[in-house]
Structure formats: structure tokens, C-alpha cells
Amino acid sequence: MKHLFARFATKVSEWAGKPVIFILALIVVVIWAALGPFFDYSETWQLIINTGTTIITFLMVFVLQNAQTRDTRAIQAKLNEIILTSHAENRFIGIENLDEEELKRLDELVAKAAKGRGETEAGRTSEAAKATPSKKAEARKRSVAAKASKQKQRPLEKN
Numbered sequence: 521m522k523h524l525f526a527r528f529a530t531k532v533s534e535w536a537g538k539p540v541i542f543i544l545a546l547i548v549v550v551i552w553a554a555l556g557p558f559f560d561y562s563e564t565w566q567l568i569i570n571t572g573t574t575i576i577t578f579l580m581v582f583v584l585q586n587a588q589t590r591d592t593r594a595i596q597a598k599l600n601e602i603i604l605t606s607h608a609e610n611r612f613i614g615i616e617n618l619d620e621e622e623l624k625r626l627d628e629l630v631a632k633a634a635k636g637r638g639e640t641e642a643g644r645t646s647e648a649a650k651a652t653p654s655k656k657a658e659a660r661k662r663s664v665a666a667k668a669s670k671q672k673q674r675p676l677e678k679n
Contacts, residue, residue, distance in 0.1 A: 526590060533587035536580065592616075 535541060552569050559565035600613045615626060
């Protein structure tokens with residue numbers, strides 16, 4: 521049942537985001553508005569559009585939330601894999617579970633670190649340009665080995 525709903529939610533969210541569906545919804549509203557004088561703008565006439573849109577909106581909330589949650593989890597898994605296979609710090613895995621204040625604090629720390637790196641990047645770039653390809657490869661191997669030993673010391677810690 522879970523997989524059936526997941527497939528259904530994916531198809532409906534893809535379908536609902538197409539321009540033709542918007543145009544169809546717009547046509548329904550225009551037809552409803554045009555029928556207003558014919559029904560003398562009665563309460564029943566108003567109730568038809570209100571009930572229809574409310575039901576569709578209510579159901580679409582669950583469908584779209586399901587699709588969005590799965591997409592978000594997939595993106596997080598991909599980002600975690602990139603973090604694990606790169607020189608990024610493992611402490612960033614799982615930060616989507618932090619509260620708003622912790623995320624703001626972490627964002628400030630990362631911005632501060634990026635600003636500090638920007639000042640030293642110019643020096644590193646000129647040094648790397650002078651290095652021969654074999655020296656670059658050796659430096660990369662040393663960096664990977666140092667990073668691996670550092671990660672063994674503090675796996676998945678949060679600051």
C-alpha cells in the first residue's frame with residue numbers, strides 16, 4: 521500500500537505541475553463564473569466552487585507533501601554521500617534535524633570559515649599552479665590520508 525501511494529503521489533504531483541492542468545483549472549473557474557448569472561449567483565452556485573476547490577486542495581496537500589518529503593530525503597541521502605566521499609566534514613550529515621537556532625549558528629560558522637578560506641585561497645592557487653602534476657597527486661594522497669585518520673578520531677560528531 522505504501523509503494524502504491526508513493527507512486528500515485530509522484531504521478532499526481534508531476535501531473536498537477538503541468539501548464540495544461542493550470543489552464544484546465546482556469547477554464548473551470550471561467551465557466552463557473554460565466555454560469556453565475558444563469559444561476560442568479562445563488563448560494564448553491566457559490567457552494568459548488570467552494571466545495572470543489574476545498575476538496576481538491578485538501579487531498580492535494582497530502583499527495584504533494586508525500587512527494588516532497590520523499591524528494592527531500594533523496595536529496596539528503598545524495599548530499600550525505602557527497603560529504604562522505606569528499607573532504608567535507610562528516611559533522612554536516614544530519615544537520616537537517618537541527619532546530620532553527622542551531623542552523624543559524626552553523627550557517628554563521630560556515631560563512632565565517634568561507635570568508636577565512638577566501639583570503640588564503642589566493643595563496644594556495646598560486647602555489648598549486650607552480651606544482652607539477654606528480655606533486656599535486658602526492659599532495660592529494662597525503663590530504664586524503666590525513667582526512668581519513670582525522671575522521672576516525674571524531675566520526676559524525678556535532679559541534
